[in-house]
Every structure is written in C-alpha cells, then in structure tokens.
Amino acid sequence: MPSFSPPRRDRPWWHNYVLAAVSIFICACGIYVHLPGMHLMGVTPNWLLVWLITWSRRYPVAIAVLTGVSLGLVQDAMVGGDWLPTHTLGLTIAGGVTAWLQQQNLMREDVISIALLVFVGAVGVETLLGLQFWLLGQDFGHLWVKQQRIALTSAVLSSLWTPLLYVPLNLWWRSPDDAPKV
DSSP states (O other): OOOSSOOOOSSOTHHHHHHHHHHHHHHHHGGGOOOTTSOBTTBOOOHHHHHHHHHHTTSOHHHHHHHHHHHHHHHHHHHOSOSOSOSHHHHHHHHHHHHHHHHTTOSOOSHHHHHHHHHHHHHHHHHHHHHHHHHTTOOHHHHHHHHHHHHHHHHHHHHHHHHHHHHHHHHHHOOGGGSOOO
C-alpha cells in the first residue's frame, strides 16, 4: 500500500510541505511572468501542470486527483473570468494519469520522460478546455484553429521549461534509497 506522506529525508517533515507550498505559489505567479523565451504568441508555460506531473509521480492516484482539482481551482482563480470553462478537469485527469502510470511502472524517472508527459498533458488540458468552450456554444471552426495553436504552443513551452522545475524538486524529493552509489 502506498504511503500518503512525502518521501523521508534527513530534514524535518515539515520542510517538504513548505517546499510544496512555496513552489506552488511560485508556479501560480509564473502565469503572469512574460520573460523572453517564456512566452510565445501570448501563451506561457503551464507551470501548475509541470508541478503536478512532477509531484504526482510520488503519490497514489486518489491524492494526485485531489491535488489536480486543487491546482485547477487555483489556476481558475488566477486567470479570472467565469466559473466555466475550468482548468480543473484537465489537471485532475493529468494528475491521475501520471500517478497511475507511475504505479503501473510504465514511466521512467528521467527528464525526457517527464517532459514528454508534460507535452501530452498540456495538449490534453488545452483540448479539454476547448471542448468546454465548444459545449458553451462557441463556433467550432474558429475555436478549433485557435485551440490547436494554444495547445501546441503551451505543450512545447511547458515541456521545454520542465527541467527548470523538475530537476530541483526531484532532487529534493528523492528518497535516500534512490541516491546514486559512489
């Protein structure tokens, strides 16, 4: 049975929770950062998706799904607008699928695998967002062209910037048993 607590380290237990809260806050603020190379055609990386996929590998599916719901609500609150459409559905599925893939040992733990998963997750999240817009009555022809551009741009940027978040968090959360032997 998987554990519901973060991986054990030589640090006090609360350090993992502080790191998680601070890194989520930084990722949420990253929505508004438009540095050169961090935005393309008005689209920025989906930092909360990158964080969720990095984090979900270490937890059971139910916890990853709940975290996806929480981060989706945070992202909806950050971007404002109406209650629908929502990022919650896409992030919930992305967190659940990531945890399930890790549980089934179908995922390797390297930067390229995580970046590929972030790419697919970003396309999925943006596609689900587009489907929600379509269900609310937007013209499918215009919406389809716009969502393709947004989905691919978000996926490329998110996967390219994944190592910036994945590498330090993975090093912090790595259990002492996973440390390289010298």
